[in-house]
Amino acid sequence: MPEDAQATPVLPICTVQHDFNVVVKDVIDGLVPEDTFWVSCYKFGEPSVHGKAVAALDEHNRNLVLYQGRDGVDFKATEDSSYAIACPTLGIGETRIAVPRIVYPSPSDIRKQSQITAFDVAPDGSQFATGYHDGSVYIRSTTSSTAPPTAFSKSHLSTVTSIRFFPSSRVILSAGADFSLSILSADPPESSSYTTVKATPARTLRGHTRAITSTAIIARGRNVLSGSKDGTVRLWDIPSSSQIRTLAAGSSHFVPVLAISSGERWRDAALESTADDVDSREVETSDKVVFCGLQDGSFELFDLRTKFPVFRSPAGASGARSALQALAYSPERSLLATGSAAGLTSVYDVRTLGEGPVTTFRRNEAPIEDIVFVDPPAHASRDESTPPLGGLAIATEDGLPYVANIQRSRADVRAELVGTDCDAVRLVRAAGRHVWTAADDGVVRRYVL
Structure with missing residues (x-):
């Protein structure tokens, strides 16, 4: 076990056979009197526990399914129509199991789907977009899991690496491994919903010299940001399709940028300096900052007013395995969350970055692929001694995404997001109580917390 893993709090993993709902439906439909499905529990550095749960109809109420865990695991249905798993052997209390409410495409339409490489949901929740290795982008309505895409575009020559909806929900910023960014219309078609419209990029932005890895939209979208493996973050002007400024990452050493997240800055003396050179x-941009997750395991903060770096964290001790490839900044909470290729999640109070993370945790060594803040549960504790910091939805390469509750110096699992069958989950988005994931199986799943 790596030395850093020994001192880092470990969160447990609870998972269930990905199609257990099919097993339960067969019991409800009376096809079989009872059936079983697998339940597994893990804790990094300890023996795993694999058991079975039995699903059977109640003898008196034929609409009620009873569950019984075996071989060291407990499984039950909860009052909010979800499920919970516990494992006394590993000291794991009841953990909520969140099942996707909607799957795109619908289960009956799932064949061999292409791996999703980029994904985003419109702010108004009306549609989502997916990108693929062949450079294509598809836009789909969220109202139906069976309808074809509303729009299609071949906006890149190779892998689409990032998709972001503009605040209007009617325009998309896409980025690719071909070093370019594209602006696409995402207006729903006026014709039949069964027609897929071909969308042509309204603008193409070029300037990076290596693959673009991440993007961010500033305010209403007149300016956008892009981070790249060429070690730069670039600020763009959309109306003129021109580059405004290049920021050299890694203390001007051009360390590859793997993730960026931008938002309003907080009040801090170090960020109150005035800019001498503001482009028309x-x-x-004057009240904005951008955080960059770097390949060497550090993150860097740039003030967009001055375009200068104002903080850089220490680089990762284990080199490439510590690369920060997921990053989320929440101005409302004054928090920054980072996810590393070594499976570490860290949360920082941006007002005290120099003091290090307020909490760090892991589940195993699977890389963190994506991370996003979610609203805390309605029943969150209001104990002033340990005020809740919120929640994080975390996508992982091992295909076991989850939602964590975070407090200062501790974290716990709020819900397991089940449904994938050992496929890496690369992307996660959140809006209110809804969490969306996109996986290597080509499927988008929508959960309600």
Whole structure:
């Protein structure tokens, strides 16, 4: 076990056979009197526990399914129509199991889907977009899991690496491994919903010299940001399709940028300096910052008012395995969350970055692929001694995404997001109580917490 893993709090993993709902439905439909499905529990560094749960109809109420765990695991249905798993052997209390409410495409339409490489949901929740290795982008309505895409575009020559909806929900910023960014219309078609419209990029932005890895939209979208493996973050002007400024990452050493996240800055003396050189094309950048997750395991903070770096964390001790490839900044919470290729999640109070993370945790050594803040549960503790910091939805390469509750110096599992069958989950988004994931099986899953 790596030395850093020994000192890092470990969160347990509870998972269930990916198609257990099919087993339960067969019991409800009376096809079989009872049936079983697998339940597994893990804790890094300890023996795993694999058991079975039995699902059977109640003898008196034929609409009620009873569950019984075996071989060291407990499984039950909860009052909110979800499920819970526990494992006394590993000291794992009841953990909520969140089942996807909607799957795109629907289970009956799932064949061999292409791996999703980029994904985003429109702010108004009306549609989502997916990108693929062949450079294509598809836009789909969220109202139906069976309808074809509303729009299609071949906006890149190779892998689409990032997709972001503009605040209007009617325009998309896409980025690719071909070093370019594209602006696509995402207006729903006026014709039949069964027609897929071909969308042509309205603008193409070029300037990076290696693959673009991440993007961010500033305010209403007059300016956007892009991070790249060429070690730069670039600020763009959309109306003129031109580059405003290049920021050299890694203390100007051009360390590859794997993730960026931007938002309003907090009040801090170090961020109150005035800018001497403000480009006329900049709109609403003076109160913004951008965090960059770097390949060497550090993150860097740039003030977009001055375009200068104001903080850089220590680099990862284990080199490439510590690369920060997931990053989320929440201005409302004054928090930054980072996810590493070594499976570590860290949360920082941005007002005290120099003091290090307020909490760090892991589940195993599977790389963190994506991370996003979610609203805390309605029943969150209001104990002033340990105020809740919120929640994080975390996508992982091992195909076991989850939602964590975070407090200062501790974290716990709020819900397991089940449904994938050993496929890596690369992307996660959140809006209110809804969490979306996109996986290597080509499927988008929508959960309600």
